[in-house]
Amino acid sequence: MARAHRVAIYSSTFVLVYFLALFAVLPIPFLDSDVVAQLLPVIPWWLLVSFGAYSLASLGWGMFTFQDCPDAYHELLKEINDAKDDLRGKGVTVD
Amino acid sequence: MNPFASVPSLNMQGQYNSPNTHKYSVILPTYNERKNLPIVVWLLANVFREHELAWEVIVVDDASPDGTQEVAMELAKVYGEDKIVLKPRPGKLGLGTAYIHGLDFCTGDFVIIMDADFSHHPKFIPQFIRLQQAYNLDIVTGTRYRSTPTPSLSGTRPGGVHGWDFKRKLVSRGANFLAATVLNPGVSDLTGSFRLYRLPVLRHIITLTQSRGYVFQMEMMVRARALGYTVGEVPITFVDRIFGESKLGADEVVGYLKGVWSLFTSV
Numbered sequence: 001m002a003r004a005h006r007v008a009i010y011s012s013t014f015v016l017v018y019f020l021a022l023f024a025v026l027p028i029p030f031l032d033s034d035v036v037a038q039l040l041p042v043i044p045w046w047l048l049v050s051f052g053a054y055s056l057a058s059l060g061w062g063m064f065t066f067q068d069c070p071d072a073y074h075e076l077l078k079e080i081n082d083a084k085d086d087l088r089g090k091g092v093t094v095d
Numbered sequence: 096m097n098p099f100a101s102v103p104s105l106n107m108q109g110q111y112n113s114p115n116t117h118k119y120s121v122i123l124p125t126y127n128e129r130k131n132l133p134i135v136v137w138l139l140a141n142v143f144r145e146h147e148l149a150w151e152v153i154v155v156d157d158a159s160p161d162g163t164q165e166v167a168m169e170l171a172k173v174y175g176e177d178k179i180v181l182k183p184r185p186g187k188l189g190l191g192t193a194y195i196h197g198l199d200f201c202t203g204d205f206v207i208i209m210d211a212d213f214s215h216h217p218k219f220i221p222q223f224i225r226l227q228q229a230y231n232l233d234i235v236t237g238t239r240y241r242s243t244p245t246p247s248l249s250g251t252r253p254g255g256v257h258g259w260d261f262k263r264k265l266v267s268r269g270a271n272f273l274a275a276t277v278l279n280p281g282v283s284d285l286t287g288s289f290r291l292y293r294l295p296v297l298r299h300i301i302t303l304t305q306s307r308g309y310v311f312q313m314e315m316m317v318r319a320r321a322l323g324y325t326v327g328e329v330p331i332t333f334v335d336r337i338f339g340e341s342k343l344g345a346d347e348v349v350g351y352l353k354g355v356w357s358l359f360t361s362v
Contacts, residue, residue, distance in 0.1 A: 003278065004360040055272065062268040067242065067255030072332035076213055083137040092133050092169045 018043070097230075105229050105248065115224070118149040120203035120294075124193035125154055128211045129161045135211050136170050136179060142217045148224070153200055155193040156183045191311050195301055198294075206292045215289040219331045222251050223291040226327045233296045233324040236282055236316065237289035237331035240271065244329045245283075254330030270351060277359050280317050282328055288312045289331055296324055305361075310354030317362050 020026040022040045024033070031039075084094045121139060125132060136152055143150040154167045164183055171179040182200050184193070194208065207223070209215040215237065223235040226248050242253030259267070274285045286309050292300075296319070306314045319326060 002359070002361055055276075058272055059265070059268055062240070062272070063261075063264060065242075066240070066264050066268065067253050069255035069257045069332040069334070072216070072255070073257040073334050076216065076334050079138065080134050080213070083134040087133050087137055087173075090173045092173060093166060094133050095130060 100230060100246065115146075115148055115228075117205055118151070118203035119143070119205045119207055119220070119224070119291075120197075120201040121150065121152045121207045121209065122194055122197035122201070123152060123154050123209070123211050124190055124197070125156045125159060125163050125167075125211055126187060127159045127161045127163065129159070129163045129166050131211050131213060132163055132166055133170060135213070135217070136174065138217045139220075140174055140178070142220055146221050146224075148221075149203070151178050151180055151201075151203060153180045153182060153197045155197045156181065157187045157193065158183065158185055189307055191301065191304060191307060194297075198298060198301065201294060204294050206294050206297050207290070208292070209289045214333050214335055216332065216334070219289070219329060220291070222248070222329045225250075226329055227291055230325070230327060232327045233293050234316075234319055234326045235291040236284065236326060236328055237287055237333075238282065238284035238328040239287065239331060239333045240268075240283045241328060241330050244327065246327055248329070251330060252332075254332060256333045256335060258335040273352075274313065274355050277355055278313075278317055278362075280313075281320050282316055282326060284328070285313050285316055287331075300324075306354060306357065308350065308354075310350070310358070313354060314358055314362070317358050321362050 017026065018040070021028055021036070028036050087094050123132070123135065128135075132154070139150070139152060154163075156163050156167065164181060167179060167181040171181065180200055182196060184196060198206070205224075205227075207220060209217075219237060222244070223237070226232065226244055226246070227235045229248060230246050237254075239254045239256050244251050256264070271283070271285060274280065275283075278285070288309070300315050300318050300322070303318055304311060304314045316326070
């Protein structure tokens with residue numbers, strides 16, 4: 001079973017349960033029915049906004065923590081020179 | 096408790112004079128790498144000699160017109176015909192098949208794949224090996240996005256890139272976020288191609304992989320995770336494009352999205 005199929009099965013189960021609760025077919029315990037009637041219709045939008053906020057935060061954090069490595073670049077240039085000198089001495093055509 | 100993860104075991108990796116009895120094969124697919132190949136081989140040879148490891152480099156050249164194969168043969172004279180193995184192919188046949196071709200000639204029990212254009216530095220290979228031995232991992236991959244290895248290991252430096260502007264970094268983070276959300280691969284750098292594989296693991300995964308290009312690298316990692324192989328990550332520094340500029344066009348973006356979708360629906 002591919003990941004797409006697993007995701008499809010889980011999400012259709014959740015959507016079904018959600019719609020059943022929304023149309024009052026499924027009772028929600030411990031909460032008044034008018035509270036439930038106010039909460040349930042906005043849950044999808046809340047999920048969307050939460051996902052958007054999470055994505056932005058994740059991208060922002062990723063950009064903030066993205067390291068540069070100028071030392072590695074300079075070290076590499078020096079090593080390239082060392083390598084060329086050494087290999088020229090050993091008879092390999094370099095540049 | 097996992098004996099490989101005890102503190103003495105972690106601390107002792109790479110610090111004692113007991114010889115590592117594994118042999119490490121590096122597969123280098125090349126096309127027009129006449130200038131880079133000698134230097135990459137020099138760096139590899141130094142690293143392996145310094146750490147007293149048995150090694151070989153398999154150069155899979157796709158009929159380069161610029162004389163890459165001649166340089167490879169000169170290097171074989173300097174380092175030994177058993178160390179630099181040239182296995183050319185008649186034409187430009189693609190990366191995946193280059194690895195398959197190279198695998199046929201590997202005499203080591205671990206395989207390292209990397210780019211030959213200095214973006215991957217061989218100095219990280221001993222860290223890959225240490226992590227692999229500490230946790231008995233099947234695959235170790237280099238990551239540009241993390242500062243510490245997973246699982247944890249001491250004696251490493253944070254990863255990073257050089258030569259990327261803000262836009263390139265943003266695209267890279269965005270692409271990784273998309274792939275992580277859709278595929279949940281368990282590694283922070285999915286498109287990276289600097290990896291250490293156990294030989295039978297690589298053979299197994301590569302026969303299942305169908306994509307081409309860099310999606311091929313992504314597919315190998317996703318399939319490895321799906322098959323239950325253990326993967327670790329070591330931070331690496333990635334020096335992009337010492338010579339020349341890399342471009343990221345709309346075609347590549349579309350190709351990437353298609354690749355992620357095809358992995359989502361097939362693995």
